[in-house]
Amino acid sequence: MSSPNPSFLIIVVVLVSVLPANSSPDFLLRAREPEFYEWMVGVRRTIHENPELGYEEFKTSELIRKELDAMGVSYKHPVAVTGVVGFVGTGKPPFVALRADMDALAMQESVEWEHKSKVPDKMHGCGHDGHVAMLLGAAKILQEHRHEIKGTIILLFQPAEEGAGGAKRMIEAGAVDNVEAIFGFHLAADGTVGTVQSRPGPIMAGSGFFEATITGKGGHAAIPQHTIDPIIAASNVIVSLQHLVSREADPLDSQVVTVARFQGGSAFNVIPDSVSIGGTFRAFSKESFLQLRRRIEEVIVAQAAVQRCNATVDFLKERQPFFPVTVNSNDLHEHFEKVAGELLGSSNILDRVPLMGSEDFAFFTDAVPQTYYYFVGMQNHSHATLAPAHSPYFQINEEALPYGAALHASLAFQYLSESHTSSPVGEKKFHDEL
The missing domain is CATH 3.40.630.10 (Zn peptidases)
Incomplete structure (x- = not known):
């Protein structure tokens, strides 16, 4: 058997030396x-x-x-x-x-x-x-x-x-x-x-979910003065929640608050006793996330009170755990x-x-x-x-x-x-x- 070509051995050594x-x-x-x-x-x-x-x-x-x-x-x-x-x-x-x-x-x-x-x-x-x-x-x-x-x-x-x-x-x-x-x-x-x-x-982003029930006093739509309208209260809540990102968050700190569900009465001429809203909130830091959570609850309860309604807020952690x-x-x-x-x-x-x-x-x-x-x-x-x-x-x-x-x-x-x-x-x- 002939001996290996020296030039071939050099090539092999070079190839091995450059491989990670x-x-x-x-x-x-x-x-x-x-x-x-x-x-x-x-x-x-x-x-x-x-x-x-x-x-x-x-x-x-x-x-x-x-x-x-x-x-x-x-x-x-x-x-x-x-x-x-x-x-x-x-x-x-x-x-x-x-x-x-x-x-x-x-x-x-x-x-x-x-x-x-x-x-x-x-x-x-x-x-x-x-x-x-x-x-x-x-x-x-x-x-x-x-x-x-x-x-x-x-x-x-x-x-x-x-x-x-x-x-x-x-x-x-x-x-x-x-x-x-x-x-x-x-x-x-x-x-x-x-x-x-x-x-x-x-x-x-980290994310969480919320659900709120806003309760007033229902009645006939033709005599709203005898009711406490939870739909008006919920509408003000939704608008106010949008201000949490646009007015309170650092523009360079990305955050989201979205109301994705609104459920109320079933008739065109009846103001319901209560309505529910639900949505999600997201942020890129733990501090921003916790701040959003605190302010969402404060805004919902306070805005409902302005319209003489009561509100309860549930962050659904048992069903939808907060994601970091x-x-x-x-x-x-x-x-x-x-x-x-x-x-x-x-x-x-x-x-x-x-x-x-x-x-x-x-x-x-x-x-x-x-x-x-x-x-x-x-x-x-x-x-x-x-x-x-x-x-x-x-x-x-x-x-x-x-x-x-x-x-x-x-x-x-x-x-x-x-x-x-x-x-x-x-x-x-x-x-x-x-």
Whole structure:
């Protein structure tokens, strides 16, 4: 056998020396393989046809467990009623988590296609079916590289993101005990396929809901002088609530107060005894959020009193828990830019303008030292413009699925590689296992 060409050896040495020390394998190439891609699409379409609301995701959970079993991935179930928590790697620290939400929305799908929702008045109108498919894709990739993982990657399939606080219940169930970093994602109709969007610091607002009952004295509409009209009082309340943002908030501190419901009498010629109004309020800091909450109650009670009415205010925390602000770690943002840059190219990492929408991923902020949330683009400009989330016309461009699966897997894989090489596990305080 002839000896190796010296020039070839030099080329090999040079190539090895310029590769990143902790670079992940080419997960995107794997996720884009036709068989792998079709599998993810099939999972997503099955979930889409069978949408389930928060804490009712029994079929979705069963499908997830079936796929994890096929991969050989161990898991815990049930967690927070229908949730599934999977584990890939050594089973020992350090621990990093990847999260996807599972629940659908209570709305009728208006798009006619082969895999339309089979359940009346329920649809996946926010992309959670795609999120589950992408996390399962990440799980498959990671399981194939499990012997290279320098710690444990926790897979969180979370129920009830849409207002019912599923993340909070996952935390209470111990799903993120000892986790030092967690990544979440969302498909974005306003981003191009192959791009991702995020930013350090606050990225989504904290939110709460309120409901008020304003009570007066009803009577015939033809003799209003014998009544105490709660409709007039409620109208003044609604106008005054708008002044909280326009007149009391710093113009550079984004806030929202919206009254979205007004319910009163049922006849055209009768002034009702009472009316109810309801809405939402949002802010990007805890201080602003609490200030809005205090002033909403003060304004409703005081304005009702001006019109000789009484008012009670309920902030619905039992039914709709307050969502904190979603905040991205500065350190994880640097990690995200590095990993996404290697996978997609730096030009495909875009800054995301903070959104006034909220996400219950924010609950992980108080439970995990470092949190990070990003958006996966799915708009193909050669196709029709995609409708926004929570629209009955919402659709997913399935071409985006490999990007979310590969990036989610890479973020966790490289985080553990860098954690393992930069600071010995023994210097950190962890339990021996979950």
